[in-house]
Amino acid sequence: MRCTGAPAGSLVLIFGLLGVPATARAQHPLIINHDCTQVDQIPSAWLDQARTLVFHYAHTSHGSQIVSGLEYLASQDPQYALSVDYAGSTPPASSPCTPSALCIYDGNPPDTYITPGDYWSIPDGIARTEAVADTGFFDVSMWSWCGEQSSNSSSTVDQYLDTMNAFEIDYPGMRFILMTGHTDGGGATLQANNDQVRQYAADHAKVLFDFADIESWDPDGNHYPDTDDSCPWCQPWCDANPGACPDPPIGCAHSHSLICDLKGRAFWWMAARLAGWEGPDSVAIFVDGFESGSCNQWTATVP
Numbered sequence: 001m002r003c004t005g006a007p008a009g010s011l012v013l014i015f016g017l018l019g020v021p022a023t024a025r026a027q028h029p030l031i032i033n034h035d036c037t038q039v040d041q042i043p044s045a046w047l048d049q050a051r052t053l054v055f056h057y058a059h060t061s062h063g064s065q066i067v068s069g070l071e072y073l074a075s076q077d078p079q080y081a082l083s084v085d086y087a088g089s090t091p092p093a094s095s096p097c098t099p100s101a102l103c104i105y106d107g108n109p110p111d112t113y114i115t116p117g118d119y120w121s122i123p124d125g126i127a128r129t130e131a132v133a134d135t136g137f138f139d140v141s142m143w144s145w146c147g148e149q150s151s152n153s154s155s156t157v158d159q160y161l162d163t164m165n166a167f168e169i170d171y172p173g174m175r176f177i178l179m180t181g182h183t184d185g186g187g188a189t190l191q192a193n194n195d196q197v198r199q200y201a202a203d204h205a206k207v208l209f210d211f212a213d214i215e216s217w218d219p220d221g222n223h224y225p226d227t228d229d230s231c232p233w234c235q236p237w238c239d240a241n242p243g244a245c246p247d248p249p250i251g252c253a254h255s256h257s258l259i260c261d262l263k264g265r266a267f268w269w270m271a272a273r274l275a276g277w278e279g280p281d282s283v284a285i286f287v288d289g290f291e292s293g294s295c296n297q298w299t300a301t302v303p
Helices: 044-050 066-076 124-135 152-168 188-204 211-215 234-240 257-275
Strands: 011-016 031-033 054-058 082-086 100-106 140-143 175-179 207-209 285-288 298-300
Touching: 031 188, 031 257, 044 257, 054 152, 066 082, 066 175, 066 257, 100 298, 124 152, 152 175, 175 188, 188 207, 207 257, 207 285, 211 257, 234 257
Parallel strands: 011 285, 031 207, 054 100, 054 140, 082 100, 140 175, 175 207
Antiparallel strands: 011 298
């Protein structure tokens, strides 16, 4: 499986275009999966551009794994600088960002532990999400499942997808990121529900952060289809690969340090792609005749 977006080897036209949202719509889905964790492949100019984006991220404890991974990366290398602002009683009155850091606004006022009803599944939650979007400070919004996908009906998944799509229609300057639910040992209901989300993302050119897929593959490319959120394969892999996992271990809700590290890396890959990076396989054509390195650039796939 590839980390997908624009076709491999696609020609990319790069040019300065101030005033165009960094999250400009693509013709292809952007699927962030286990193949999207090699952050050393991201050019530094695109890391710079990714740090200009402002994310709204709502989640329960499983979703905090991404934040834990991002915090770990920030502690290891300043180019992965992170600023997290936790939701208060009302939406922010000003941009919640620290300059030159990837910005995450964590929660959905007035809470920071966000269930489906707090974000998308009932009118009150929808209104709270819209209140954050209405501030105009955010480029991206996303919400993470807890264990709901292990028991959701197909109609509930449809409701989730329809609501996320409606958010994107109502806020064309933002992307609303789809997510899969965490692994549960290979349950058929989870697989069907996650596949429903994956198919929708592929069919409608959406952005998907494939939480479950990242948990299901080790960094050597070995697949564990029956894994669960505790990651039974993680420690044996770390033991066999000294220095490849966080040491000392970091806090990672319900799981192993390596899972948080991988999800943080995948988030940076997603941020760079949303900022305009076409991935390591694209061929760049610069309209000014040289690679200026300007951060005021975006990319569009040449037909």
